[in-house]
Each structure stands twice: as structure tokens, then as C-alpha cells.
Amino acid sequence: MEKTTFHYQPMCSAPHCDAAAVYKVAAPWSNGKSRELKNYGLACEAHRDSQLALAQLHRQGLKLAEGETIGPVGLYELAAGKRDAELARLPDH
Ligand SMILES: [Zn+2]
Known part of the structure; x- marks a missing residue:
């Protein structure tokens, strides 16, 4: 795996x-035309489960506009220089 340096250091949202x-x-998330990730925050190793649980709560309260769809919340491995669409999703547990 290629090692790159972050231009900035993203911090845990907890x-x-x-x-x-x-x-x-x-x-x-998708509106039928484009797809992207709806961001619910960032997590360190220690807070990944609590941040995930929090995001799932927020996700339940989300109101979608017509034509919008949103999938289940999950954890994506941060990688420098990668766009959201290229981030690897961790298996749900
Ligand atoms: Zn943390």
C-alpha cells in the first residue's frame, strides 16, 4: 500500500x-444523478463504535428529499489523497 502524507491531520469527532x-x-447517498458519501464525522480507533452508533441515530432522523436515497451508515478507512468514492468500506459488524 502506498504511503502518503496527509496535508492536514484529520481529527476524531468525538x-x-x-x-x-x-x-x-x-x-x-444518491439523488439519482450523482452518488457521494454523506459524512457523519470522523473517528479514531477507540471511538469508531460510539461514533458509528451516533451516526446511525442521526441517520434515522434524516429526512430525505424526493429522489434521494441513502444507504446504511458504515465506517470507511481514511486514506490520503483519495476521493470519498474510493475509500474502502469496512465490513458491517
Ligand atoms: Zn476518538
Whole structure:
């Protein structure tokens, strides 16, 4: 795997945590024309499960506009220089 340096260091979104983020918490979103990831925050190794649970709560309360679809929230491995669409999704557990 290619090693690259982050231009900036993404941090975990959990309150009072200043650890480096390892995962993006996101759900695949589409409006029928374009697809992207709806971002629910970033998580370090220690907070990935709690951040995922929090995002799943937010996801349930989300109101979608007509034509919009959103998939289940999951964890995506952050990788420097990669677009959202290229991030690897961790298997759901
Ligand atoms: Zn954290």
C-alpha cells in the first residue's frame, strides 16, 4: 500500500478526543444523478463504535428529499489523497 502524507491531520469527532482520525463515518447517498458519501464525522480507533452508533441515530432522523436515497451508515478507512468514492468500506459488524 502506498504511503502518503496527509496535508492536514484529520481529527476524531468525538467530544474531548484529540486523537487522529482513522475512519470516516458515512453513508452512501444518491439523488439519482450523482452518488457521494454523506459524512457523519470522523473517528479514531477507540471511538469508531460510539461514533458509528451516533451516526446511525442521526441517520434515522434524516429526512430525505424526493429522489434521494441513502444507504446504511458504515465506517470507511481514511486514506490520503483519495476521493470519498474510493475509500474502502469496512465490513458491517
Ligand atoms: Zn476518538
